[in-house]
Each structure stands twice: as structure tokens, then as C-alpha cells.
Amino acid sequence: MTAAIGIKGHCAHCDITFELKPWQMNAIAIQEPFDCPYCQRILHLSCPRQLRRFKALDHWALVRPGMIVLTCATLIAALVAQWVGFIGLIEQLNLSLAVVLVHFLVLRYVRHRQRMILALQVVSPAQVLPIEQLARIACARLSQH
Numbered sequence: 001m002t003a004a005i006g007i008k009g010h011c012a013h014c015d016i017t018f019e020l021k022p023w024q025m026n027a028i029a030i031q032e033p034f035d036c037p038y039c040q041r042i043l044h045l046s047c048p049r050q051l052r053r054f055k056a057l058d059h060w061a062l063v064r065p066g067m068i069v070l071t072c073a074t075l076i077a078a079l080v081a082q083w084v085g086f087i088g089l090i091e092q093l094n095l096s097l098a099v100v101l102v103h104f105l106v107l108r109y110v111r112h113r114q115r116m117i118l119a120l121q122v123v124s125p126a127q128v129l130p131i132e133q134l135a136r137i138a139c140a141r142l143s144q145h
């Protein structure tokens with residue numbers, strides 16, 4: 001998740017949009033509630049559509065290194081093709097320019113996909129209680145042994 005940049009969270013309680021830290025993004029990824037840095041309310045991402053888009057970020061993060069490899073390979077292939085006389089110098093330059101252009105367009109699109117604001121909902125006390133109860137039960141059981 002650290003490769004993803006520009007992801008913000010919006011607290012439904014204090015109406016503040018803030019940059020998400022890596023640990024907060026990890027908490028969202030494993031659907032664990034965490035504190036709002038401003039109002040200290042317990043927040044979580046409840047929208048399944050946003051959660052799906054958030055989890056897809058891992059795949060988008062792989063596009064960048066993949067594109068670098070692909071672009072370099074194509075540029076080298078174009079140079080070799082010109083060197084062996086397969087294509088002319090103008091064709092080689094045109095091809096290289098097109099590849100570099102596509103490269104930057106793809107990266108721009110990926111950056112656009114990575115930029116998102118997650119609408120974080122406040123967890124109601126009723127949803128927190130079972131976890132606390134479970135923890136208490138676990139502690140009680142541990143102390144018995």
C-alpha cells in the first residue's frame with residue numbers, strides 16, 4: 001500500500017479531509033477501524049464500492065514498474081530494428097516518440113486512478129462493543145490458565 005499516493009480520507013464527523021498515513025491505509029485494507037486524527041472518533045470505510053476501488057490500488061501500483069520495463073524494451077527494440085536496417089531513422093524516431101508519449105499518458109491515467117478521497121464513517125458504539133467484549137473474554141480466559 002505504500003506505493004499508493006494522494007489518497008485522502010474524509011471524516012464524516014468533523015468534516016475534515018486529511019492525507020492518509022500508511023498505517024491508516026493498512027487499517028482500511030484489513031477493515032480495521034482507526035481514530036480520526038482531528039476528532040478522535042473511531043472511523044471505518046463502510047462503502048463497499050470505495051473499498052473495492054481502494055483494494056484495486058495494489059494492481060495499479062504494479063503498472064508503473066511494468067510500464068518502465070515495457071517502454072525501455074520497446075525503445076531498445078526500435079534502436080536494434082534501425083541498426084539492422086529494418087526501419088529507417090525517421091520511423092525509429094517516430095516510434096520512440098510514440099512509445100514515450102503512451103508511457104506518460106498511461107502513468108497520468110494511473111495517477112488519476114490513485115487519487116481518491118475515501119468517505120470514512122464514524123463507527124457507532126454498538127459496533128465497537130462486541131470487539132471490546134471479545135477482548136475482555138479473551139483476557140478473562142487467559143488469566144484462568
Ligand SMILES: [Zn+2]
Nearest residue numbers: 011014036039
Ligand atoms: Zn474527525
